[in-house]
Amino acid sequence: MKFFIDTANVEEIREAHQLGIIDGVTTNPSLIAKEGRDFIEVVKEITTIVEGPISAEVISSDTEGMVKEARELTKIHKNIVIKIPMTAEGLKAVNIVSKEGIKTNVTLVFSATQALLAARAGATYVSPFVGRLDDISTEGMYLISEIVQIFQNYEIETEIIVASIRNPMHVLEAAKLGADIATVPYKVIMQMIKHPLTDIGIERFMKDWEEANLK
Numbered sequence: 001m002k003f004f005i006d007t008a009n010v011e012e013i014r015e016a017h018q019l020g021i022i023d024g025v026t027t028n029p030s031l032i033a034k035e036g037r038d039f040i041e042v043v044k045e046i047t048t049i050v051e052g053p054i055s056a057e058v059i060s061s062d063t064e065g066m067v068k069e070a071r072e073l074t075k076i077h078k079n080i081v082i083k084i085p086m087t088a089e090g091l092k093a094v095n096i097v098s099k100e101g102i103k104t105n106v107t108l109v110f111s112a113t114q115a116l117l118a119a120r121a122g123a124t125y126v127s128p129f130v131g132r133l134d135d136i137s138t139e140g141m142y143l144i145s146e147i148v149q150i151f152q153n154y155e156i157e158t159e160i161i162v163a164s165i166r167n168p169m170h171v172l173e174a175a176k177l178g179a180d181i182a183t184v185p186y187k188v189i190m191q192m193i194k195h196p197l198t199d200i201g202i203e204r205f206m207k208d209w210e211e212a213n214l215k
């Protein structure tokens with residue numbers, strides 16, 4: 001399973017990139033707004049850090065506007081992937097731009113049938129949101145299992161990005177189910193690195209080393 005980082009914070013991206021585990025970046029309007037910076041400026045800066053797919057989301061809700069934004073955003077860098085919401089207008093936009101060779105990430109996917117439609121429309125990626133489903137007492141990971149199975153049944157090449165990840169268990173379950181990608185917030189990447197027995201182990205090794213050197 002590949003890892004994308006789910007943030008628009010360039011410091012977090014830079015830091016995580018140094019770990020050698022980041023294959024791409026996903027942003028959304030809320031994440032960009034949190035940074036209080038110009039959208040295009042942020043996306044451009046991200047392209048200088050990560051050599052991999054970088055999702056930038058359209059703001060328009062009509063097909064024409066989405067297509068126009070998609071064409072503009074892809075001019076920024078060859079790695080830009082256009083994030084388009086899962087609506088009828090969005091599917092029409094995916095159908096148009098995918099035929100122009102523009103890569104798309106259909107976002108806000110909450111059912112397997114939505115994922116199937118997005119794939120058929122030509123999406124490069126689909127982003128099912130597990131955390132937001134868990135938030136309303138619906139098992140997000142069950143959705144991932146359904147999409148994985150359907151895409152396998154029909155040898156669909158669209159990649160599944162498990163999104164709205166809130167904790168390391170989401171990452172573990174996504175990997176066990178065979179999802180292609182998990183897009184993970186910086187905080188969760190850090191949580192995944194830590195283990196109390198690793199810390200205790202380092203402490204004990206250092207203590208033993210120092211004691212031996214004292215003799």
Ligand code: E4P
Nearest residue numbers: 006026028127132163164165
């Ligand atoms: C990424 O593509 C999504 O926009 C993001 O994972 C949503 O996460 P949230 O549900 O925590 O806002």
